[in-house]
Amino acid sequence: MRARNEDDRKQQIRAAAKRCFVKSGYAATRLLDIAKEAGLSKGGVYFHYRAKEQIFKDILENLSTSLEERWTLDALSDQPADRTLSSLVIAHLETMEDDPDEVRLHNLLVTMSVRDPGLRRKLEEVTGIMRGLYAQVMAKGIQEGLFTADDPEAMAISVLAYINGLGAYTVLDGKARLPITPRAAAEQVLRMVRSSKRSASAVEFGADPPELN
Numbered sequence: 001m002r003a004r005n006e007d008d009r010k011q012q013i014r015a016a017a018k019r020c021f022v023k024s025g026y027a028a029t030r031l032l033d034i035a036k037e038a039g040l041s042k043g044g045v046y047f048h049y050r051a052k053e054q055i056f057k058d059i060l061e062n063l064s065t066s067l068e069e070r071w072t073l074d075a076l077s078d079q080p081a082d083r084t085l086s087s088l089v090i091a092h093l094e095t096m097e098d099d100p101d102e103v104r105l106h107n108l109l110v111t112m113s114v115r116d117p118g119l120r121r122k123l124e125e126v127t128g129i130m131r132g133l134y135a136q137v138m139a140k141g142i143q144e145g146l147f148t149a150d151d152p153e154a155m156a157i158s159v160l161a162y163i164n165g166l167g168a169y170t171v172l173d174g175k176a177r178l179p180i181t182p183r184a185a186a187e188q189v190l191r192m193v194r195s196s197k198r199s200a201s202a203v204e205f206g207a208d209p210p211e212l213n
Contacts (some may be wrong), residue, residue, distance in 0.1 A: 010048050017037075017055045018105055022104035022105055026056065031049075057122075060119075060126070081137055081143075082190055084140070085193070088133070093167075096178065100170050104171060106126075135153050138152035138156055139152040166178055166179060
């Protein structure tokens with residue numbers, strides 16, 4: 001029970017720290033700011049984390065874990081790759097809309113990684129999780145004749161670049177909205193990767209893609 005309470009408190013601190021980091025930037029955020037945002041005393045935060053660097057690294061570790069848990073293809077393994085891809089893109093972008101702070105944290109991580117090799121490795125790890133997942137879908141689509149015969153890894157990078165570009169627009173919008181709907185984005189992605197022999201996608205036929213677990 002005590003361990004559970006400690007985990008809950010650390011989660012409370014991490015959530016507050018994430019808000020502080022995306023609002024004020026990493027350099028300008030103090031441990032006291034995080035404590036105030038969390039509704040705790042500075043000592044209450046210090047009991048769990050001795051410095052904001054520890055909190056930031058813990059946030060990144062939890063981000064990696066949550067990505068691996070959140071994105072799974074098990075529920076869609078029997079679906080054609082185009083429907084799997086459309087479901088994945090829609091879920092990915094809906095997550096961005098639901099948690100814009102995660103997008104802003106990613107952007108902050110990109111900026112900080114330029115000067116910090118350790119953070120750059122963590123960014124590569126986080127990005128690699130998503131790249132590997134999309135590459136699996138691309139390889140399956142190529143095998144099924146649905147997608148253009150190309151390098152699945154390169155195709156995954158192109159799709160992620162497009163999605164992250166859309167995510168960057170949520171920073172510009174006061175309500176953290178995407179410039180287009182997730183479904184419209186999924187249609188665009190399918191047009192980018194599908195084989196010229198494929199006349200239409202599952203999304204363009206109006207089929208509702210299954211939900212990811």
